[in-house]
Amino acid sequence: MTDPAAGAAEAPTGAEWAAAVAAVRRLPADARVLLICHVNPDGDALGSMLGFGLGLRRLGVRRLQATFPGPPELPEPFRWLPGRDLLVPQDAAYPDPDLVICFDAASESRLGDLVDRLDTAGTALVLDHHASNTRFGGVNLVDPHAAATSVVAEGLLDRLGVPLDADIAACLYVALSTDTGSFRFEATTPAVHEMAARLLATGIRPGDISQRIYDTRPFGAVRLFGEAIGRARLEPGAAGGRGLVWTYATLDDLARHDQPPYVLEALIDSVRCTAEADVSCVVKQVAATEWAVSLRSKGAVDVSRVAVALGGGGHRFAAGFTGRGSADEVVDRIRAELDEALLPA
Ligand code: AMP
Ligand code: MN
Numbered sequence: 001m002t003d004p005a006a007g008a009a010e011a012p013t014g015a016e017w018a019a020a021v022a023a024v025r026r027l028p029a030d031a032r033v034l035l036i037c038h039v040n041p042d043g044d045a046l047g048s049m050l051g052f053g054l055g056l057r058r059l060g061v062r063r064l065q066a067t068f069p070g071p072p073e074l075p076e077p078f079r080w081l082p083g084r085d086l087l088v089p090q091d092a093a094y095p096d097p098d099l100v101i102c103f104d105a106a107s108e109s110r111l112g113d114l115v116d117r118l119d120t121a122g123t124a125l126v127l128d129h130h131a132s133n134t135r136f137g138g139v140n141l142v143d144p145h146a147a148a149t150s151v152v153a154e155g156l157l158d159r160l161g162v163p164l165d166a167d168i169a170a171c172l173y174v175a176l177s178t179d180t181g182s183f184r185f186e187a188t189t190p191a192v193h194e195m196a197a198r199l200l201a202t203g204i205r206p207g208d209i210s211q212r213i214y215d216t217r218p219f220g221a222v223r224l225f226g227e228a229i230g231r232a233r234l235e236p237g238a239a240g241g242r243g244l245v246w247t248y249a250t251l252d253d254l255a256r257h258d259q260p261p262y263v264l265e266a267l268i269d270s271v272r273c274t275a276e277a278d279v280s281c282v283v284k285q286v287a288a289t290e291w292a293v294s295l296r297s298k299g300a301v302d303v304s305r306v307a308v309a310l311g312g313g314g315h316r317f318a319a320g321f322t323g324r325g326s327a328d329e330v331v332d333r334i335r336a337e338l339d340e341a342l343l344p345a
C-alpha cells in the first residue's frame with residue numbers, strides 16, 4: 001500500500017486530526033463553508049462530500065454549499081444522493097468561504113476553476129486517500145491506507161461527535177462501495193467491512209443502492225459498450241509480457257447513441273476482466289484531441305507510475321490522466337511507460 005515516493009505515506013497524526021476538528025469547531029455561527037471535490041466526480045468524491053456536508057448541517061452549519069468543477073449535472077446514477085440540495089453550480093459558490101473542504105482530490109490540478117478557493121478561503125482542509133496527495137491544504141487529512149475518502153470523512157464526523165444517520169450513511173456507503181469495486185479490491189480490509197456494518201446498521205438498503213449505481217444503464221449505453229468492447233485490442237507482449245487490453249470511445253460514439261460522457265466511466269470494468277492482460281485501458285474522448293484515460297492493473301504493474309509520468313495520478317492499481325493527440329498516440333505513450341512501471345514479481 002505504501003508508496004515511498006509519495007508525499008503522504010502515513011495516516012494522519014493526532015495533531016492533524018486535532019487541527020481538522022478545530023477548523024470546524026471554531027467556525028462562528030454564520031460562517032460560510034464550501035465543500036469541493038475533484039472534476040468528473042465519482043462515487044467517492046460525491047459521497048464523501050455530501051455525507052460530510054449532511055454531518056456539518058447536523059452540527060448547525062447553516063451557510064453551506066457543495067460544488068465541483070465543470071458542468072453542474074450529476075451523473076444519473078448519483079442523482080438520488082441525500083444531500084444533493086447542498087449542490088450549487090461552481091459559478092454560484094462562495095468566492096471567499098471561511099472554510100473550504102476538499103474531498104478525494106490528489107492535487108490542485110483536479111480542482112479546475114475552484115482551485116482559487118484554496119487561497120481565498122480562511123482555512124483550506126483537505127480530506128483524501130491518494131498516496132500521491134501533494135498536501136495542498138492548510139490542514140491535511142490524507143490517509144493512503146484508507147480504501148476511500150469516505151473513510152477519512154467518517155473518522156472526522158466521529159471526532160466531531162456527529163452520529164451516523166441513514167442519509168449520511170447512504171452517501172458514505174456509495175463512496176466506500178464504489179472505491180472498493182463493491183468490496184472486491186485488495187483495499188477491502190476488515191476495517192472496511194466494519195465501516196460498512198456501521199453504515200448498514202442505520203437501515204440503508206444495499207440492494208437498492210447497488211442497483212442504482214451499478215446495474216442501471218440506458219439501452220443506448222448498453223449498445224455503445226457493445227461497440228467499444230467489440231473493437232478492444234489485446235497486446236499480449238505489452239507490459240513486459242503481462243499483457244495490455246485497451247479500447248476507446250469517441251464523442252461521435254456518444255452522440256450516435258445519444259449518451260452523456262459519464263456513461264463511459266463503467267466501460268473499464270467490462271474490459272479489465274480480460275484474462276490475458278494484466279493492464280487494461282480505456283481512452284475516452286473529451287475534445288477533438290483530448291482524452292480521459294483510465295488505467296487498471298491486476299497487480300503486476302503500478303499504473304499510477306504510468307499516469308503520473310503522463311501528467312495524471314491515482315492509485316497503484318487504478319489511475320488516470322488526460323492524454324493529447326490521437327487515441328493511438330495516447331496508447332503509444334502508455335505502452336512506452338508500462339515497462340518502467342512493472343512491479344517486482
Ligand atoms: P478513473 O479511471 O477515472 O476511475 O480514475 C482512477 C483513479 O485515477 C482515481 O483515483 C482518480 O483519482 C485518478 N485519476 C483519474 N484521472 C486523473 C487525472 N487526470 N489526474 C489525476 N488523477 C486521475
Ligand atoms: Mn475519486
Ligand code: MN
Binds near residue numbers: 044179
Ligand atoms: Mn477515492
